[in-house]
Amino acid sequence: MSESKLVAEKRTQFGKGAARKIRRADKIPAVMYGHGTEPVHITLPGHETMMALKQANALLTIEIDGKEELALAKDIQRDAIKPVIEHVDLVVVKRGEKVTVDVPVHVEGEAAAETVVTVDSQVLQLEVEATNIPENVIVSVEGVEAGTQIHASQVELPRGAVLLTDPEVLVVNVTAQVTAEALEAELAEAEAEAGIEHEEPEAPAEGEAAPAEGEAAAEGEQA
Incomplete structure (x- = not known):
């Protein structure tokens, strides 16, 4: 698997207003934790992070103040409408560790x-x-x-x-693969179980011939 390197910045402002401000700057609020360390609140570069997280279980190298940590995205919160990542939870991992x-x-x-x-x-x-x-x-x-x-x-x-x-x-x-005949038979059986009946077309009265297709169409036009 390939690794992606992201340069992050520590953040000191929190809340919905601060998060919106971060996103307007094309960045993503995130938190990184694991291995007994205190959670670190950071911002990630927007475009680079979205590209890196297109791959499932992407291994990320997060650089903060010159120090690098390996991390996996534990939870990714995406906007319900826009193709935007709203927040990322990252868990710290070590080389050789099983996950x-x-x-x-x-x-x-x-x-x-x-x-x-x-x-x-x-x-x-x-x-x-x-x-x-x-x-x-x-x-x-x-x-x-x-x-x-x-x-x-x-x-x-x-x-x-x-x-x-x-x-x-x-x-x-x-x-x-289900054939058309088998599908029709299954549909007919389901309709029979549900008590659905199809009306038969009315037969012409005695001595009255059924109208030809062209005549029926003409009558419809006149009506």
């Missing part, structure tokens, strides 16, 4: 024809070295037939990683 992280699942390959691949677990929780966090775990479905289920215990993990997620958790499920 617990949620790593995204990435599916590769093409399953057998007429199948549907569903990812039931988007992430797996792993214990890994802080300086060796994988960007994702890869699950191959190349040529996999319908009916195949891949559980957490079957996922190949990066070297040195330990699975913390329940081994029986379903990660990927491969099922047969």
